[in-house]
Amino acid sequence: MSPTPKWKPRGEMTLLNTGYARLDGPDKVTGRAVYSHDVRLPRQVYARLVLHSYPRAELTSLDLEPARRIPGVVLVEAQKAAGDELVYLGDDSIVAYVAAETPEAAKDAARAVRAAFRDHYPPMVTREQSLSPGAPSITGRGNTSGARDRGDEAAVDSALEGAAVVVEQVYELPIQHHVCLETHGHVVDYDGESATCYASTQAVSGSVDEFARNLGLPADKVRVLTPVMGGGFGAKFGIGLEGAICCLIAKKLLRPVHLMLDRPQEFQMAGNRSGTWVRMRGGIDAQGRLVGQFAEVDRLGGTGGGAFPLMPYIYACETNAARTRSVHTALDSNRAMRAPGHPQASFAQESFLDELAYAAGLDPVEVRKVNVESDVYRRHLDVVADAIGWDAHPNRTAPGEAGADGWAEGIGFGLATWRAGGRPGCEVEVRITPDGAVTSSCAVQDLGTGSRTLVAAIIAEELGLPLSAVTARIGDSDLPPSVGSGGSVTTGALAPALKVAAHRAREALEQRLVPVLGAEVGDYEWVRGRVRVAGEGDMTMSFGEVCALLGNQPLSVRGEYDGSLDADGSLHGAQAARVRVDTLTGRVEVLDMVATHDQGIPLNRLALTSQINGGMIQALSYGLLEERVLDAEMGWLLSDNLESYKIAGPKEMPRLRVILDEDDGRNLATGMAEAPVIPGHSAIANAIFNACGARLRSLPFTPDRVLAALAERA
Amino acid sequence: MAKRPREPRESDPQGPDLSRRSFLVSAGSAAAGSVLAGGLAGAATAAEAQESTDGRLAGLVNVRLKINGEQRTVAVEPRTTLLSTLRHRLDPALTGTKEVCDRGNCGACTVLVDGRPVYSCLQLACTLEGSEITTVEGLGSPDDMSDVQQAFCDKDASMCGFCTPGFVVATTACLAKHAAPDDATIRHELSGNLCRCGTYPHIFEAAASAASKSGGRGR
Ligand code: FES
Ligand code: FES
Numbered sequence: 053m054s055p056t057p058k059w060k061p062r063g064e065m066t067l068l069n070t071g072y073a074r075l076d077g078p079d080k081v082t083g084r085a086v087y088s089h090d091v092r093l094p095r096q097v098y099a100r101l102v103l104h105s106y107p108r109a110e111l112t113s114l115d116l117e118p119a120r121r122i123p124g125v126v127l128v129e130a131q132k133a134a135g136d137e138l139v140y141l142g143d144d145s146i147v148a149y150v151a152a153e154t155p156e157a158a159k160d161a162a163r164a165v166r167a168a169f170r171d172h173y174p175p176m177v178t179r180e181q182s183l184s185p186g187a188p189s190i191t192g193r194g195n196t197s198g199a200r201d202r203g204d205e206a207a208v209d210s211a212l213e214g215a216a217v218v219v220e221q222v223y224e225l226p227i228q229h230h231v232c233l234e235t236h237g238h239v240v241d242y243d244g245e246s247a248t249c250y251a252s253t254q255a256v257s258g259s260v261d262e263f264a265r266n267l268g269l270p271a272d273k274v275r276v277l278t279p280v281m282g283g284g285f286g287a288k289f290g291i292g293l294e295g296a297i298c299c300l301i302a303k304k305l306l307r308p309v310h311l312m313l314d315r316p317q318e319f320q321m322a323g324n325r326s327g328t329w330v331r332m333r334g335g336i337d338a339q340g341r342l343v344g345q346f347a348e349v350d351r352l353g354g355t356g357g358g359a360f361p362l363m364p365y366i367y368a369c370e371t372n373a374a375r376t377r378s379v380h381t382a383l384d385s386n387r388a389m390r391a392p393g394h395p396q397a398s399f400a401q402e403s404f405l406d407e408l409a410y411a412a413g414l415d416p417v418e419v420r421k422v423n424v425e426s427d428v429y430r431r432h433l434d435v436v437a438d439a440i441g442w443d444a445h446p447n448r449t450a451p452g453e454a455g456a457d458g459w460a461e462g463i464g465f466g467l468a469t470w471r472a473g474g475r476p477g478c479e480v481e482v483r484i485t486p487d488g489a490v491t492s493s494c495a496v497q498d499l500g501t502g503s504r505t506l507v508a509a510i511i512a513e514e515l516g517l518p519l520s521a522v523t524a525r526i527g528d529s530d531l532p533p534s535v536g537s538g539g540s541v542t543t544g545a546l547a548p549a550l551k552v553a554a555h556r557a558r559e560a561l562e563q564r565l566v567p568v569l570g571a572e573v574g575d576y577e578w579v580r581g582r583v584r585v586a587g588e589g590d591m592t593m594s595f596g597e598v599c600a601l602l603g604n605q606p607l608s609v610r611g612e613y614d615g616s617l618d619a620d621g622s623l624h625g626a627q628a629a630r631v632r633v634d635t636l637t638g639r640v641e642v643l644d645m646v647a648t649h650d651q652g653i654p655l656n657r658l659a660l661t662s663q664i665n666g667g668m669i670q671a672l673s674y675g676l677l678e679e680r681v682l683d684a685e686m687g688w689l690l691s692d693n694l695e696s697y698k699i700a701g702p703k704e705m706p707r708l709r710v711i712l713d714e715d716d717g718r719n720l721a722t723g724m725a726e727a728p729v730i731p732g733h734s735a736i737a738n739a740i741f742n743a744c745g746a747r748l749r750s751l752p753f754t755p756d757r758v759l760a761a762l763a764e765r766a
Numbered sequence: 767m768a769k770r771p772r773e774p775r776e777s778d779p780q781g782p783d784l785s786r787r788s789f790l791v792s793a794g795s796a797a798a799g800s801v802l803a804g805g806l807a808g809a810a811t812a813a814e815a816q817e818s819t820d821g822r823l824a825g826l827v828n829v830r831l832k833i834n835g836e837q838r839t840v841a842v843e844p845r846t847t848l849l850s851t852l853r854h855r856l857d858p859a860l861t862g863t864k865e866v867c868d869r870g871n872c873g874a875c876t877v878l879v880d881g882r883p884v885y886s887c888l889q890l891a892c893t894l895e896g897s898e899i900t901t902v903e904g905l906g907s908p909d910d911m912s913d914v915q916q917a918f919c920d921k922d923a924s925m926c927g928f929c930t931p932g933f934v935v936a937t938t939a940c941l942a943k944h945a946a947p948d949d950a951t952i953r954h955e956l957s958g959n960l961c962r963c964g965t966y967p968h969i970f971e972a973a974a975s976a977a978s979k980s981g982g983r984g985r
Contacts, residue, residue: 694869
């Protein structure tokens with residue numbers, strides 16, 4: 053028996069490396085999939101949070117009685133007391149919570165809570181306010197933290213004396229929201245001794261302890277269920293204050309409690325990608341090589357630290373320095389959001405390098421190639437440049453001009469990087485019954501990436517079965533444990549455990565075959581639902597006949613993560629965008645986006661394409677539309693629903709093309725969640741410049757900003 | 767929570783040069799009103815809340831709706847939306863229709879009312895007496911999917927799936943209206959729906975493929 057299985061060569065795979073439909077598709081397209089929002093239990097109550105809308109206010113009185121008098125209301129409790137200060141806009145804005153028999157009664161009760169506030173201090177919701185001289189300290193610990201100096205700024209400046217061109221510019225990115233369509237929330241069903249928690253979470257196994265702690269139960273009395281969930285993107289780790297309050301209500305009432313945020317609450321307290329202010333200074337030589345680069349970075353993560361990777365981002369530059377810090381505002385902390393910090397760094401770095409290239413009269417693709425260390429990037433740049441039509445493009449070293457109709461067309465580029473592979477933490481059970489039923493189980497959650505389908509697919513591939521012959525059980529903390537889904541690790545962590553379990557199941561079945569067919573374990577072929585001795589004529593037995601050899605004893609094996617089955621090192625990718633700019637109105641239309649990424653084994657080509665499409669679309673949306681808007685004077689959140697916080701819809705969709713990297717030689721598993729979301733908006737900004745010379749240094753690229761940038765060019 | 771020493775105010779609310787912030791603050795306190803998120807307009811006094819809520823509850827009305835071919839009588843308040851009716855007032859609830867914005871922005875709540883696609887979060891159930899309502903559950907079941915539903919599966923047009931019911935209904939309505947829609951028509955007809963996972967390209971493919979299969983019958 054071989055202790056360490058290996059992935060088959062891609063060419064021999066019959067299911068993996070092809071594209072196939074998801075197992076949960078039929079439930080999702082017919083409305084039968086039950087999300088946490090949809091859970092309806094007998095005696096369930098509807099809970100609701102009561103939020104205040106200013107940061108930095110003092111609560112002077114709180115009267116819950118009017119809310120308690122509303123028919124149908126079963127509980128009204130204070131979260132804050134008179135005299136408390138609300139420090140930041142976010143979960144600190146929760147002043148009370150209610151529970152009622154119907155959602156409408158809960159809404160009425162929330163509205164009826166009377167709260168008075170006074171002495172609204174300056175709101176401190178912008179970087180400028182936090183840094184202004186004499187600004188009050190938001191949390192009492194100063195408005196900046198985590199300052200770090202790396203490298204020698206003076207050395208950069210002396211290196212720049214030899215540069216052909218030097219550029220210094222500031223790039224700014226607003227706060228972005230995750231906008232999971234299913235808002236945060238839970239249903240907690242607690243009976244005094246144990247609890248079942250229906251959670252919209254990215255970490256089924258990882259939430260058990262937190263629920264247990266909040267319910268005062270031992271962990272083995274808590275079961276977390278997440279069969280499906282409506283998006284996370286990094287915002288749904290931990291049960292949050294809303295989860296803790298849900299537990300509290302459940303304990304008080306001993307009834308199932310349904311507590312979901314509504315959309316404005318989701319925008320106010322359920323996570324964001326940190327904003328960023330970056331000043332870049334640097335230069336290239338006549339060949340386009342970076343000779344020095346200095347970056348000054350303010351991470352704007354509200355009361356949190358924000359995220360930003362090391363500079364230079366992706367490109368190599370020996371003489372570099374960076375000064376980074378967090379600047380705090382009176383807003384909820386940033387959370388992990390798809391490739392935390394990377395889209396921000398990408399925008400600063402890719403825009404900056406592009407500016408240098410054009411300033412030197414060089415082709416921005418060539419300048420990129422000169423400054424990357426890995427040949428994979430050079431290959432990826434060629435692939436996307438070719439697909440987008442760069443060679444035939446008329447203006448490759450200087451921006452173009454608008455035609456007589458005012459429209460101009462341009463092309464831009466950007467690169468992506470992420471860590472490949474998974475990590476330990478997943479276990480899988482494969483169970484095969486004598487009647488031939490195969491079940492593969494892991495607690496893992498499926499955020500929409502297709503992990504449920506993978507749980508069945510790897511087993512089906514190993515046993516030569518159709519996908520439909522394997523039942524996948526996921527999203528249940530009673531099943532073998534899983535890692536949380538963050539940082540693209542799920543596939544790299546899960547696939548090896550599945551492969552190991554599948555391999556053990558196959559060998560266990562082959563042991564039963566030894567006395568029947570005579571060959572040793574490992575010398576069998578499993579194809580199209582049948583098995584034969586390797587290389588010997590016809591398929592001899594059906595899978596069902598093999599399982600019948602189990603007698604009346606079902607087979608159960610477990611597999612765990614094995615680091616020889618997932619990729620390590622880096623993931624790479626390149627994207628290109630072609631845009632059209634109306635220079636009369638400032639409107640930007642993205643016409644075409646192309647992406648190529650290395651992905652190890654394409655475990656499901658269809659789902660992989662969906663993931664990369666999704667990354668490009670979120671980046672497009674970030675670039676053109678998204679911005680958390682606060683009233684600088686009042687501190688109110690103005691962008692609190694989808695009419696004021698826009699995300700890209702059908703009309704904004706360009707032609708999208710995904711070119712999977714067939715030359716990635718790693719026959720190993722890895723995920724594809726972060727990399728594709730990183731460079732799209734940078735490529736769009738560079739395409740806008742290439743089209744008409746308007747350099748957009750702040751997101752989003754709204755018509756007013758495009759017109760202002762055009763005026764700057766003129 | 768520990769109390770911090772007072773910090774200087776941005777401006778004195780009583781002073782002559784009222785900033786907008788201090789004006790709104792003092793206006794708010796003059797009305798003895800709190801400013802709670804979502805309660806700006808609805809900050810009724812206790813007495814009003816009591817009265818209006820009693821009025822609403824006393825005003826439960828029975829509405830007859832034909833939902834997915836079945837005649838249902840359901841008790842709703844005049845302010846109960848069709849979305850809330852489906853999700854909360856029916857027993858068993860029909861939860862395929864999703865609530866995302868509750869404000870007519872996203873299309874996740876799209877259902878067919880007498881064959882027309884509508885945002886069910888913007889329809890009051892009591893105004894729909896006698897109407898025929900079709901939700902995503904009424905278009906097919908996992909064992910008997912419509913052409914549109916099958917195409918969504920085949921083309922991987924659903925990821926997390928939370929927007930999917932709305933898109934399935936909107937696509938069905940699109941195909942009922944256009945026998946062979948071109949790409950621009952599909953985008954236009956679906957432009958009232960949003961997806962955060964980014965399934966749009968596959969949704970467009972699914973719509974086109976279902977159209978060619980059903981010849982525009984929309985099923
Ligand atoms: S929930 Fe009705 S349009 Fe968003
Ligand atoms: S599939 Fe997740 S929002 Fe559309």
